[in-house]
Amino acid sequence: MITRIEIDGFKTFNNFQMEFSPFTVIAGTNASGKSNLFDALRLLSNIAEFDLKTAFNNTNLRGEALEQFSQYSNGEFAKLMRFSVEVLLDSFISDNWGETTKLKYTRIRYEIEIMRERNSKGFDDLSITHEVLKPIKHQEDVWVKSHILKGLLENWRPKVIGRRGIPYILTEQREGKTIIRIPQDGKPGPGRVSVANKTNQTLLSSINSVDFPHVFAAKQEMINWRFLQLNPEVLSKPSPRISSDIISPNGGNLAAALFRLKIEDGSFLLDISRELNNLLPDFVKVDVTEDVAENRFVIKLISEDGREFSSRVLSEGTLRLLTLCILKYDPKYKGILCFEEPENGIHPYRIAMMIDLLKGLSTDLYDKEDSGLPLRQMIVNTHSSVFVGHLFKSNDFPLNFSVWFSKLVTNISSKNDKKFKFKATKILPVREGRGQLKFDFVSFGELEMTSLEVDRYLKTKDFEN
Ligand SMILES: Nc1ncnc2c1ncn2[C@@H]1O[C@H](COP(=O)(O)OP(=O)(O)OP(=O)(O)O)[C@@H](O)[C@H]1O
Ligand SMILES: [Mg+2]
Structure with missing residues (x-):
């Protein structure tokens, strides 16, 4: 610090x-x-x-x-x-x-x-x-x-x-x-x-x-x-299974990091969902799934009326806020962020x-x-x-x-x-x-x-x- x-x-x-x-x-x-x-x-x-x-x-x-x-x-x-x-x-x-x-x-x-x-x-x-x-x-x-x-x-x-x-x-x-x-x-x-x-x-x-x-x-x-420097294009991409599970400064590896949290402790997803829901009431749940055929992880947001949206179609502002929510609960995130x-x-x-x-x-x-x-x-x-x-x-x-x-x-x-x-x-x-x-x-x-x-x-x- x-x-x-x-x-x-x-x-x-x-x-x-x-x-x-x-x-x-x-x-x-x-x-x-x-x-x-x-x-x-x-x-x-x-x-x-x-x-x-x-x-x-x-x-x-x-x-x-x-x-x-x-x-x-x-x-x-x-x-x-x-x-x-x-x-x-x-x-x-x-x-x-x-x-x-x-x-x-x-x-x-x-x-x-x-x-x-x-x-x-x-x-x-x-x-x-x-x-x-x-x-x-x-x-x-x-x-x-x-x-x-x-x-x-x-x-x-x-x-x-x-x-x-x-x-x-x-x-x-x-x-x-x-x-x-x-x-x-x-x-x-x-x-x-x-x-x-x-x-x-x-x-x-x-x-x-x-x-x-x-x-x-x-x-x-x-x-x-x-x-x-969160880059919406990078944020929207699924993470290949082989990628790092640490979120990079441009927002890369977001899905891999979320997948790590999900495996470590299911309550992380609940905390992140609650946090995001506070900011964007339209979304009630954050999830990350394995796309087995493509060998990658995909972030999904579930809306109030039950529809599922993958990170690829989310708005830039949503992706930015979601990243901050994930960083907050990520125990591997430490140090100084400018x-x-x-x-x-x-x-x-x-x-x-x-x-x-x-x-x-x-x-x-x-x-x-x-x-x-x-x-x-x-x-x-x-x-x-x-x-x-x-x-x-x-x-x-x-x-x-x-x-x-x-x-x-x-x-x-x-x-x-x-x-x-x-x-x-x-x-x-x-x-x-x-x-x-x-x-x-x-x-x-x-x-x-x-x-x-x-x-x-x-x-x-x-x-x-
Ligand atoms: N080597 C230098 N020597 C003196 N002044 C410099 C030098 N390099 C840049 N500057 C000055 O710094 C200014 C840029 O400052 P900076 O980018 O930090 O602004 P900022 O406060 O971030 O503004 P903004 O809100 O627009 O982003 C330039 O306009 C220039 O006048
Ligand atoms: Mg500036």
């Missing part, structure tokens, strides 16, 4: 910082940087898995490698890009070899700085100039204090026994050289070392087993950030119910029942004032929830040794579960200003309709 991010030199971000709740909604006007924030998470996730060239040229990013760096008013691009991200991890981590281990620290901070330099042949080289992975000290951990019920704190963040606060990856200067190394992470010996001015791959990406438990856990966390404009394809009338569903897809750190289950986080961006309006209307504003408003502000930024005008993203809190709105990076004036802006935003035509 991401709890905080800091970004500098990437797209519209200039000394940017924001915090997250298990369910985080970012609203705002067009081109204010909402999707850019998701792009930043995508790039970080790529960096945790691949070397820099591959990470920056991945087709999952919008724009070419150079366009990921902030472009200033004179057309120049930033030479340095910096990210810090703080996470809350699940206590247990397993690798592909079936080894499992318990983490000493579940609160971790990862910092990475990437430099872009034109070489003599006219190509841009990318290299890592700073990489740090370290535990967040308990006494400095403000997020935990305000986001987890006190009585449940130790379930999510175990007590630390023995030596404390040693970094798992660190950057240091030695004889004029920048050295990045993994000191130990629980193992004796020198760990792994790389010289920073040559590094074109993160140390994080080089670890593949629980031998370095915290490094591996941080890497797993980041490479598993998923970006839900969801762009969930309101797309959903009638405004259903949005309030959809919000409840999204809420159910994120862990409640104030709820005993969620304690010990794998962490789930939902990060949503929207430019629908209907969506935001419903969030504010709800009386039982949940504790695990926060709403943010994104806008562009003009900054004077001194980068590349010069001063530039720069349109930068600001994402400010509007409402959060505990209702206190205390963030050290936001002034009282900014909060007041944002709340006026949100009032105006909510009065747009879209909302009145």
Whole structure:
């Protein structure tokens, strides 16, 4: 679960910082940087898995490698890009070899700085100039204090026994050289070392087993950030018997996943049917059957009057809502889901119910029942004032929830040794579960200003309709 991010030199971000709740909604006007924030998470996730060239040229990013760096008013691009991200991890981590281990620290901070330099042949080289992975000290951990019920704190963040606060990856200067190394992470010996001015791959990406438990856990966390882009065409297809039974970000394998749930425990289908029926009263039952002749699984919805409809003929909105219902009850679904404009394809009338569903897809750190289950986080961006309006209307504003408003502000930024005008993203809190709105990076004036802006935003035509 991401709890905080800091970004500098990437797209519209200039000394940017924001915090997250298990369910985080970012609203705002067009081109204010909402999707850019998701792009930043995508790039970080790529960096945790691949070397820099591959990470920056991945087709999952919008724009070419150079366009990921902030472009200033004179057309120049930033030479340095910096990210810090703080996470809350699940206590247990397993690798592909079936080894499992318990983490000493579940609160971790990862910092990475990437430099872009034109070489003599006219190509841009990318290299890592700073990489740090370290535990967040308990006494400095403000997020935990305000986001987890006190009585449940130790379930999510175990007590630390023995030596404390040693970094798992660190950057240091030695004889004029920048050295990045993994000191130990629980193992004796020198760990792994790389010289920073040559590094074109993160140390994080080089670890593949629980031998370095915290490094591996941080890497797993980041490479598993998923970006839900439900594709109705994919959703409507039956799953071949040979397919994976895990729902993919575009909605693939939906029927196979539902079939797994049906076999595991019949009550899953009842829960999913009830959930969908709440949203779409026309459908009373969700089922999945084996198409023996074709060797595949087919989803069927049964209507109030007893008719059966296969996924192939269902509407796009129905398929989207059905997927969310299945994800909610799927015990294999965990981690972070980034969801762009969930309101797309959903009638405004259903949005309030959809919000409840999204809420159910994120862990409640104030709820005993969620304690010990794998962490789930939902990060949503929207430019629908209907969506935001419903969030504010709800009386039982949940504790695990926060709403943010994104806008562009003009900054004077001194980068590349010069001063530039720069349109930068600001994402400010509007409402959060505990209702206190205390963030050290936001002034009282900014909060007041944002709340006026949100009032105006909510009065747009879209909302009145
Ligand atoms: N490298 C860059 N440097 C500076 N600004 C950039 C860079 N790349 C993109 N931008 C700006 O970011 C804007 C796009 O922002 P983004 O896609 O995050 O908007 P959004 O808030 O998601 O809007 P919408 O609600 O329309 O989806 C572009 O219009 C452009 O002005
Ligand atoms: Mg967008």
